[in-house]
Amino acid sequence: MTEVREAVPLEAVPRRSPPAVDVLELRKEFRRRDRKKGRFGRRRVPALDGVTFTIRRGECVAILGQNGSGKSTLVRLLSTLLLPDGGSATIFGHDVARESRAVRRLVNRVSVEASFFKKMSSSENLHYAARFYGMTPSETRVKIPEILTRVGFPADRRGEPMENLSRGMQQKVALARALLTSPVVLLLDEPTTGLDPRSKKEVQEFIREVRVEHDATILLCTHDLDEAEELAERVGILDRGRLLALEPADDLKHRYGAETLEDAFFAATGRGFEEEGDEDDDREVFA
């Protein structure tokens, strides 16, 4: 097993440090067109409505929620890609809005879409991305082949444009990009959605491996109930911007008198996991 470069050495984060992720009464609203108020009518749609939770260093927490529940908004706020409208969020004590540079050194993210320059190869995409984190050409020449091998990316396809690769392959490169920078906190936003069962298993196995070997703290937003139960120590239910519960999967089932996580989700939200109302669609917030 190859070593991943320590862009931010874990030793630099004291053991007796603040929680890895500390979110307090976090709020985010978006202004959306209001069809009832005519052409220029706008309304405020709460994407996150007073969300509070903490994640310990090295813990894996999964957040379940339907489309429009605010999962991606939460990930984007923690990634410094959105500014909150209220409340606060810190990563190892660094405020995501006020100390964004410090936060960016600690986090990385894998989202449902593996976003790359599609004409460029996986190797080229990783090389330039690594520079943004201060990695020199001599470092990336060694590390990139290593990490691509580690995620199971075939060596003979490293020079191929990304547009020729399957979604599963692209997602592996996305994981490689996130891990290349050795994030202390890894934000995974539906990393296995749309993947075939084999690719899904491989990605899940890799997430498990990274957690054990790299001591990373993981926030996993997912649609996949089994994935949440298998990978996470605690599971949260996010519904219409509100975090209804966050506890170990068994406690969650016990609390709602449910046999499965899906039943617990139904009991907590009053609707099925796959069921989406017009209201979810209308929210038009980040899924």
Add this chain to the structure above:
Amino acid sequence: MRAMAMTLKHELIGLSGVVERNIYLTKRYIFWDVAFFVWTVANTLTIVFIAEGIVATGGEIDVEQVTTQLLIGAVVWAYLGIIFAFLMETVAWERWEGTIEYTFMAPLSRAMHLGGTGVFAVIYGLVRASLLFVVVALFFGLSMPDANFAAALVLLVIASVSFFGIGMMTSVLPLISPEKGAQLGFIAQGMLLVVSGVYYPVSVLPQWMQWLSTISPATYALRGIRASILDGAGLAWEDVWPLLVIGAVSIPLGLWVFHRGELYAKRHGKLKRSG
């Protein structure tokens, strides 16, 4: 001190990453670049032929001089277009590919991020503009025996600092309007050149436009480059100092405008709209 040196090293490596990415992209799209170059040559010819047209319709002018004057205007126009297009693509292209969020969440200062784009744009723009100049000059058989090309090139590089500052201000437009922002940048390019005497002396402009020309870096670039190529003049301080002043103002102003645009995009979720 050591921490500062490390930070600076990381920032410069980040800047080189932006340059590296643009090299990869240019390699991957090289045939498109060739096609656009052909278009630029054709466009330049339509302008430069005006000098021959004036003579054909009975006008009395020094064809070689007017042809060269028009050619310089067209080349500066093309050069400015390249600088603005690259800076505009900093946001527009990345937003299209979906990589903008990954770039914006990297621990790289915006100055270095945009600086990397600017460095590549200037190098690439200089190569393209020089090629364009040579091809069209050969086409018309222009001799230019007294031309001081080195002085012209140095002045264009100095002017590029100001062009880059103004380009940063326009590159924020696709953040505010993802659909139409990029086109608005070309309006800025046109406005800049129209008051700067791109194909004519500034003295023919209305007074209010002449006043505007004094704050446009293109005015001094065009004046100095024409003097160097047509009369063989060296670098003139009266062209250099305004460019340095405009550059010193436009760079921090450009960064500030981009920062405000970035905050707006992060407040309203404009970096990516869904997914």
